[in-house]
Amino acid sequence: MTKKKSVADATSAEAAARNTDSGPATVPEGMDTPAAAKAGQTQQLAAAMPDNPAKPSEYGEAGGLAPSVGATAEAASRLPLASALSEENSSAKTGTVAPAGRNNTIDTLDRVRVDSTGQVLTTNQGVPISDNQNTLSAGVRGPALLEDFILREKLTHFDHERIPERVVHARGSGAHGYFECTEALSDITRAAPFQQVGKKTPVFVRFSTVQGERGSKDTARDVRGFAVKFYTDEGNWDLVGNNMPVFFIQDAMKFPDLVHAVKPEPHHQMPQAASAHDTFWDFVSLMPESTHMLMWQMSDRAIPRSFATMQGFGVHTFRFVNAEGKATLVKFHWLPLAGTHSLVWDEAVKISGADPDFNRRDLWERIDSGAYPQWDLAVQLFTEEQAESFSFDVLDSTKLIPEELVPLRVIGRMTLDRNPDNFFAETEQVAFCIANVIRGIDFTNDPLLAGRIHSYLDTQLLRLGGPNFHEIPINAPVVQVHNNQRDGFHRQAIPRGRVAYEPNSLAGGCPFQAGMQGYMTVPAREENREGTAKIRAKPEKFAEHYVQARLFLDSQTPAEQAHIAAAFRFELSKVTVPAVRERMVASLRNVSEEFAAQVGKGLGMDPLPAPLTPVVPNPPKPEVMRSEFLSLMARPGDGSIAGRKVAIVVGSGTDAALARELQKALLARGAVGRFVGTHIGAVAAQGGTLDADASTENSPAYLFDALAIPGADEQMGIDGHLDEFVRDTYRHCKPILATGGAGDLVRRVLPAGLDTAQDQALVLQEAAGQEALERFVTLVGAPRDFARETDPPRV
16 A cells, blocks of 8 residues: 655655756655656656666677667656646647657648638738838838848848759759559568559659759750659658669769769860760770760660650669568669650750750640659569679679560559649759668668768758758658657757657657667678678779670660760760870770771771770670660550640641641640641631641740641741741651641652652641541651661751
């Protein structure tokens, strides 16, 4: 039977409990006043953990391989865990007591969305503003007054509303969506998105160029970033990749050099968003490991038609880890359902002037029109033993694994179905970090990957103002966050209680370590087997630099090979130092004599410079000599034309009924057919009036995927803009439909002596029936037929 406390004991305990700098030797239990009860229950809670039972497991291999769950004790009530006794006192600002075990900063983005419909204008402090148009002054013509706090707040915020842009990938576009698992991999990985078929995981995706500044053009020849943030129910996982499966360098130590070389030259800050200059080619011509990546960058992959029509790659080799701790090596691939389609260089150059936001606009319009971009996620799964047998090293980021060696296995589909509400708050502030992984995913010893794990986090600390960038809404996970990190710039969370360390007993040991239920690094990595000597070197297999460059080149169609040669010719022609050009062509001779001669001829090199001496004079025989999967033509897509744009040029000679029928047919398939006139507005056509919402002047041909001219008139025949429209559409190998007199207009503009009957993408008919319309619509969704191309182009 508990002895009843005397009034004197209660008074003494209450008085002692109200001190925050010292306390009595003993704390009586069972007191019911708040301060004394808190002191008594805190004593009970701390006494329940007389030591740290997990401490012995911190030592030795056994404990490292199987960490124990952190020790905890349950409090008698929530009272001893409070920051202050006064937390019960609420107001319109403080609200109520924090819900048990919950971080209220974690919720959907609805918690931070703002809609000002029907609301009056206020300052940032919530003070209604009577006049936001005029500065407070001493009289109508008097001086502005320093007391105008409304002016000061408005200008100060404006002056500070820009943040540092990303050093690379500054130019980006993003969207929300979801990933749906189509094949469960629970036997291979514990990773949350892949545990059951049909499971959906929210994602935010950011596409970007690498070299250019935030305001640069979309269509530069460049690598494209393809970064996906998975908001999984076990934390955020960032799969930060590119639209090319390999990279320029093998070691992160060289990353600053690469970026400094490819960025605008520091003395005059030119050229913007371009690699066609001396410093880039000087660097890569001295770095033969870059040769494979150069083939990709000089290919059409570097000028994608849209974000929706480019592949994505995780670049590095990662690990999947299952519940038993068994690891499987994995490479990630994103496969666009719309197929892989790119621009041609002449088209990309012209688009950059007419619409530098071409890819950004395309992504936005596809999503808002319901033509949601989709990608299948595929993986290459292989063992350490398989990796060891390859003629190349899977830890070398300048190498890929041919699909003939390790086939792709599709495990899910990603759909982007919502545009951001605010570009800055979401697309600009989203922070991707390759170190953001979840249970079931682990790293390898790729030396480039190791540097990225550090660098991405480091750059966000500066760009987003401190260590709390994870609390910015777009970066916050959808699962609860509980740890003992505190303070720093822009802290949003208000942690309850006085404990900010572990182990502890004053908070009952909470939050406690998860033990084996938490993230576990793979304990043994086979690539460590050669020993643990501290050394600055790379494996011998890293030394071979040309075999896979040759594989990529030989795997392209003749038209694609011609585009790569033309790209090298263009880029190297911009180099002002002949020795740099010669060194690069000398390197290309190790890839292909014929290809190097083609490039060298275009640069006036006769004879060619001697080949560079390769590091490995007798490389191992490659397992795959030619891979059909490396050509853009290997993945034409499902034939869908959703999101495509077709110019329907209209005038007084246009068959209005046919124009409307074509526009309807395109719209039914998710494409947009725009009526393009010599001017915008009403056009009196044959059989009715059409409303042109674009003109041949403000919307040139290279902004469209195809051209239709359903009839022509005399005025159209003398329109120079329309001549250019036809010429560019033809030159860029896009479909053309022309009926009636428009057929003669097209034939007049095309190169002399051309046999139009042999061109499958030309539909020239006196009257277009349903069959001709269907054929044209099918051509819009098909890959381009580069049979039209000549070098140089015919006039």
